[in-house]
Amino acid sequence: xxxxxxxxxxxxxxxxxxxxxxxxxxxxxxxxxxxxxxxxxxxxxxxxxxxxxxxxxxxxxxxxxxxxxxxxxxxxxxxxxxxxxxxxxxxxxxxxxxxxxxxxxxxxxxxxxxxxxxxxxxxxxxxxxxxxxxxxxxxxxxxxxxxxxxxxxxxxxxxxxxxxxxxxxxxxxxxxxxxxxxxxxxxxxxxxxxxxxxxxxxxxxxxxxxxxxxxxxxxxxxxxxxxxxxxxxxxxxxxxxxxxxxxxxxxxxxxxxxxxxxxxxxxxxxxxxxxxxxxxxxxxxxxxxxxxxxxxxxxxxxxxxxxxxxxxxxxxxxxxxxxxxxxxxxxxxxxxxxxxxxxxxx
Amino acid sequence: xxxxxxxxxxxxxxxxxxxxxxxxxxxxxxxxxxxxxxxxxxxxxxxxxxxxxxxxxxxxxxxxxxxxxxxxxxxxxxxxxxxxxxxxxxxxxxxxxxxxxxxxxxxxxxxxxxxxxxxxxxxxxxxxxxxxxxxxxxxxxxxxxxxxxxxxxxxxxxxxxxxxxxxxxxxxxxxxxxxxxxxxxxxxxxxxxxxxxxxxxxxxxxxxxxxxxxxxxxxxxxxxxxxxxxxxxxxxxxxxxxxxxxxxxxxxxxxxxxxxxxxxxxxxxxxxxxxxxxxxxxxxxxxxxxxxxxxxxxxxxxxxxxxxxxxxxxxxxxxxxxxxxxxxxxxxxxxxxxxxxxxxxxxxxxxxx
Numbered sequence: 001x002x003x004x005x006x007x008x009x010x011x012x013x014x015x016x017x018x019x020x021x022x023x024x025x026x027x028x029x030x031x032x033x034x035x036x037x038x039x040x041x042x043x044x045x046x047x048x049x050x051x052x053x054x055x056x057x058x059x060x061x062x063x064x065x066x067x068x069x070x071x072x073x074x075x076x077x078x079x080x081x082x083x084x085x086x087x088x089x090x091x092x093x094x095x096x097x098x099x100x101x102x103x104x105x106x107x108x109x110x111x112x113x114x115x116x117x118x119x120x121x122x123x124x125x126x127x128x129x130x131x132x133x134x135x136x137x138x139x140x141x142x143x144x145x146x147x148x149x150x151x152x153x154x155x156x157x158x159x160x161x162x163x164x165x166x167x168x169x170x171x172x173x174x175x176x177x178x179x180x181x182x183x184x185x186x187x188x189x190x191x192x193x194x195x196x197x198x199x200x201x202x203x204x205x206x207x208x209x210x211x212x213x214x215x216x217x218x219x220x221x222x223x224x225x226x227x228x229x230x231x232x233x234x235x236x237x238x239x240x241x242x243x244x245x246x247x248x249x250x251x252x253x254x255x256x257x258x259x260x261x262x263x264x265x266x267x268x269x270x271x272x273x274x275x276x277x278x279x280x281x282x283x284x285x286x287x288x289x290x291x292x293x294x295x296x297x298x299x300x301x302x303x304x305x306x307x308x309x310x311x312x313x314x315x316x317x318x319x320x321x322x323x324x325x326x327x328x329x330x331x332x333x334x335x336x337x338x339x340x341x342x343x344x345x346x
Numbered sequence: 347x348x349x350x351x352x353x354x355x356x357x358x359x360x361x362x363x364x365x366x367x368x369x370x371x372x373x374x375x376x377x378x379x380x381x382x383x384x385x386x387x388x389x390x391x392x393x394x395x396x397x398x399x400x401x402x403x404x405x406x407x408x409x410x411x412x413x414x415x416x417x418x419x420x421x422x423x424x425x426x427x428x429x430x431x432x433x434x435x436x437x438x439x440x441x442x443x444x445x446x447x448x449x450x451x452x453x454x455x456x457x458x459x460x461x462x463x464x465x466x467x468x469x470x471x472x473x474x475x476x477x478x479x480x481x482x483x484x485x486x487x488x489x490x491x492x493x494x495x496x497x498x499x500x501x502x503x504x505x506x507x508x509x510x511x512x513x514x515x516x517x518x519x520x521x522x523x524x525x526x527x528x529x530x531x532x533x534x535x536x537x538x539x540x541x542x543x544x545x546x547x548x549x550x551x552x553x554x555x556x557x558x559x560x561x562x563x564x565x566x567x568x569x570x571x572x573x574x575x576x577x578x579x580x581x582x583x584x585x586x587x588x589x590x591x592x593x594x595x596x597x598x599x600x601x602x603x604x605x606x607x608x609x610x611x612x613x614x615x616x617x618x619x620x621x622x623x624x625x626x627x628x629x630x631x632x633x634x635x636x637x638x639x640x641x642x643x644x645x646x647x648x649x650x651x652x653x654x655x656x657x658x659x660x661x662x663x664x665x666x667x668x669x670x671x672x673x674x675x676x677x678x679x680x681x682x683x684x685x686x687x688x689x690x691x692x693x694x695x696x697x698x699x
Contacts, residue, residue, distance in 0.1 A: 032602035061637045062605045069634065126627035133566070183466075195567055195598070202567040202601060204634030320590055320607075321597030324567070 004293055012288060016301035020075070023305050027071050027312040032319065033059040069210070073201050074311045074325070075304040076213050077270045078280075080220070080262040082303025085277030086284075086296055087224045087259035090231040091252060092164050093238075098278035099263040102148050102163070103171025104141045108267035110174050111140020113181055113193050130206060133196075134268045141264030144170060149256065158252040160238070199271035199326030201311050209269070216265045221300060223258040227251045228292040235290060273326045275333025276303050282340055408526055411509040411519065412487055418504050419481045422527050426480040429467050429489045432508065433458050434657035435520050436484075439532045447478045454652075454659070472497050482506050484523070488656070510656045512579040513664070517541060520658055540661045544583060547668055550675045551585040557671045559586045559647075560609040560640070563596060565629060570599045576656050584667035585675075586613070605637050611671060612638075612646040615653045615663070622648045647671060 029035055043060045084099040092101070099105070115136025119129055148170050152163030182193055230251045233241040242248055263277075280302045281295065288294045310328040317323065404420045426447040427433040433452040436445050447462040449470065462478060465471040467489045475483060475498070483498055487509040498505045506526060510519040517537045524533015561581060563569040571577045572592040581588055589607040590599055616622045626646055629635040636642060647670040653663035669676045 032600060032606040062602050065637050066602050066605060066634045120621055120624075123624075126624070127631045129624070130628045130631055195564060195569065200567045200598070202598075204601070204632040206631065207633065315600050315602075318592075318594075318597075320599055320603035321592045321594055322600045324598060 004291060009294055009297070012294060013297050013301065016298055016305070020301055020305050020308070023308050023312075024071055024075075027074075027308050028063060028067060030312055030316050031062070031067055033062055035059050035063055066204070069205070070201050070311070070315075071308055072210065073203075073205070073213075073269065074308040076210075076217060077201065077266045077273060078276055078303035078305070078307030079300040080217055080266040080303070081273065081277035081307075082280040082284075082299040083221045083224060083296055084259040084262040084266075085303075086281040086292070086299045087231075087255045087262075088277075089281055090234060090292060091255045091259070092160050093234070094164065095282070096278070097164075098274075099259065099266070100171070100272055100274075100277070102167030102260065103144050103169075103174055104260050104263045105267045105272040106171045106174035106178065107144025108137040108141040108264060109197055109272070110178055110181075111143070112137040112196055112268070112271075113178060114140070116193060116196070117181070127206065131209070134205070134209065137268035138264055141260070141267060144174065145257070145260040145264065148260075152256075157249045158256060160252070163252075163256070195324075196271050198324045199273040200324040201270055201307075202315075202322070203269060205269060213265055213269065216261060220258040220262040220265075221296070223254050225293075225296050227254055228296055231255070231292040232290075271326065273307065273329055275329045275337070276306055279333050279337055279340075280306055282337070286340065408506070410507045411522075412507045414507065416482075416504050416506050418506065418526065420528070422481045424478065424480045425527065426464060426475055426478055426483045427452065428464070428470055428483060428494065429486040430454065431489075431655040431657035432484040432486055432523075433461075434655060434659055435523055436527075438520065438536055438658040439524050439527065439529050441527055441529055441532075444527070446480060447475065470494060472501065475503065476501055482527075484508070486510075486656070508656075510576060511574065512576050513544070513583055513660065516576060516656045516658070516660060519656070536658060540658055543661050543665065547583065547665060551668055551672045554585055554672055554675060556582070556585050556587040557610050558589050558607070559611045559613045559671070560590065560604055561588055561613045561615075563615075565625070568599045568601055568604070569596055571595065572597055576660070577653055580653055580660055580664050581613070581667070584664045585672050586611075586667065601634055605634075608638065609640050610645060612640050613667065614646060614648050615651050616648050622646075 025037070025040075028040055029037070039059070040063065043064060047064060081099050085097070088097040088099060088101060089095060091097075094101075112133050113136075115132045119132050122129070122132075124132070148163065148167045149158070151166030151170065152158050154162050178193075178197075230241070230246045233244050233246050234248075234251070238248065266273075281299050284295055284298045284302050288298050306329070307325065310332065311325040314323040314325050314328040405417045406420050407415055407417050409415050423444055424446045425436060425441065425444050427436055427445060428449055430449065430452045433445065433448045434454055436442060437455055437458065442457070445458075445461055447464045448458055449467050450463050450465060451467060452458045452461070462474075464474040464478070468491060472494075480503060483503055483505040485495060485505050485507045487507055490507075495505050495507065506523075508519045508523065510516040517540050520540075521533040521537035524530055524536065559581060561571050561577060563571060570590045570592075571588060572590070572595045573588065574593065575595050578588050589604070589609045590597060592599075612626075614622045614625075626641075626644070630641055630644075640646065647667060649667045649670070650659075650663045652659040653667070
């Protein structure tokens with residue numbers, strides 16, 4: 001492991017931030033209406049200065065109300081999943097771990113489906129009703145996190161193997177409940193559930209939700225980052241890490257809770273989008289090495305870049321229709337994973 | 347891909363596996379292999395009726411709408427329907443007494459719910475079907491799977507498949523079904539009556555410019571209909587045109603495109619108008635939806651869910667939508683008060699049920 005300097009970390013992150021910026025600009029330009037870079041810049045400045053009240057043009061409304069929020073959501077989801085994936089892979093010491101491995105996505109899906117089922121029977125204010133599905137999803141995720149945490153404890157501490165098994169079993173149990181609910185439901189509700197499960201970024205959220213999401217990201221990713229050095233030591237083995245003075249129970253707890261929180265937030269607004277949390281950490285490890293102080297921030301950028309690219313292709317390739325981003329990431333992710341696997345073996 | 351397997355496979359429950367979902371998007375439909383252009387009107391009347399004295403059972407050979415030749419025992423006394431649309435058609439033909447089984451989803455007319463259930467349309471219980479000893483099982487290509495048909499073949503149970511792709515074919519299909527099931531006159535009368543209603547409607551609104559609409563199947567994500575579906579054809583009959591020009595049957599639509607094309611009216615198919623009303627209030631709070639003029643001006647129409655089923659009742663849904671989109675054409679005395687026939691759509695009038 002090369003010694004880390006602040007300078008090198010900064011340069012690497014700046015390079016990735018530059019790529020993300022270019023990707024975002026391309027994503028902002030691509031879509032149903034063409035936008036010139038000049039008009040784009042002018043409108044962006046107007047939004048920042050005047051809080052968006054002045055934009056009247058057709059493309060301006062579309063870009064500011066639909067495209068930009070969607071790209072921002074993609075950045076959040078991609079970064080969260082990649083950081084959570086990195087965390088889980090280190091915590092469980094398993095290269096196949098991804099953010100969904102401990103059943104959080106199934107818990108969120110079940111919560112969302114229950115919300116879809118009950119919402120027609122409640123007479124709520126429209127703005128509240130609109131939050132019910134993401135809220136249900138997040139509560140489902142939180143309940144799963146708690147349940148798996150208690151399943152994964154041995155002698156008062158989290159045990160990696162027990163946690164993994166407990167999470168996988170909880171996930172498949174929840175999937176069985178979802179199956180049951182879906183087969184006993186008919187018509188449009190069923191369709192809604194199926195689409196929710198496919199994972200996509202087209203949901204239009206209330207502006208306040210974005211603040212909650214980004215706050216959650218800063219908290220979760222920040223917490224995981226504080227354990228980065230410990231995660232490095234953990235690479236050489238759990239016993240070795242303990243001998244080197246790592247407070248293993250605390251590290252496990254922090255990473256588990258924070259990574260699950262990130263996953264829960266991401267799933268609650270986008271359904272489950274596969275392969276990002278699994279693959280991005282692997283790619284970043286190949287490029288930047290396995291020092292978690294570098295791997296965590298670079299994975300965040302990498303996840304954001306991957307999801308924004310996948311979603312931009314998905315929403316522009318077959319207009320006026322679009323492909324769900326989950327399908328795009330899986331189509332690209334599976335072959336890439338196999339390629340990485342073969343290359344490592346060669 | 348033309349024939350919406352996407353729904354069907356998802357309904358089966360390919361849960362939470364992005365890879366599997368990705369496969370679904372490109373999965374071929376089992377039916378596609380048998381798809382042949384045989385849906386022509388004249389079907390083979392090779393009545394293979396055994397005239398010789400001792401034969402007990404007589405059969406009739408017909409070619410169904412997917413081009414398969416089916417031997418059906420005569421007369422048809424016991425029918426199992428594997429699709430809500432077929433169940434509705436059987437009732438419309440007055441053959442409900444011969445319907446011995448239908449699916450969990452067959453909810454119209456309400457009496458149909460009391461028939462013996464054989465499970466869902468996608469995965470019916472073959473044991474239950476065999477137990478009912480049907481003379482013929484009715485299936486439809488847009489909903490049932492080829493697997494089911496093959497399994498029925500293996501059990502020696504004849505299955506007759508329909509495949510109507512537009513309103514004309516829905517009428518023709520109902521008429522043919524009447525013939526196949528031994529109710530020729532009822533089939534002809536039904537088709538004639540429906541055709542007459544469509545003709546009357548065309549006289550009323552045929553000359554009016556069509557309204558540009560977005561047919562909303564689902565909002566999160568936004569799902570609409572493709573141009574080759576019978577629903578798109580039904581919209582055309584109702585004096586509307588879908589703004590979505592997609593070859594997929596149930597495309598997930600990019601909201602940007604919708605904002606760019608700005609539909610005049612959003613059309614929802616829902617059995618409970620209040621639910622849609624509430625739903626619409628929710629949409630109106632979202633920044634991305636508020637830039638649609640139709641959402642801001644509350645121009646939306648709720649019509650019967652019958653529009654989703656290729657059955658005779660679709661004509662009722664067409665009439666309903668036509669009246670909501672072109673109220674001026676349905677005013678009885680247009681001479682007395684010309685001003686009220688304004689072209690501006692009013693949310694209240696659209697939702698009045």
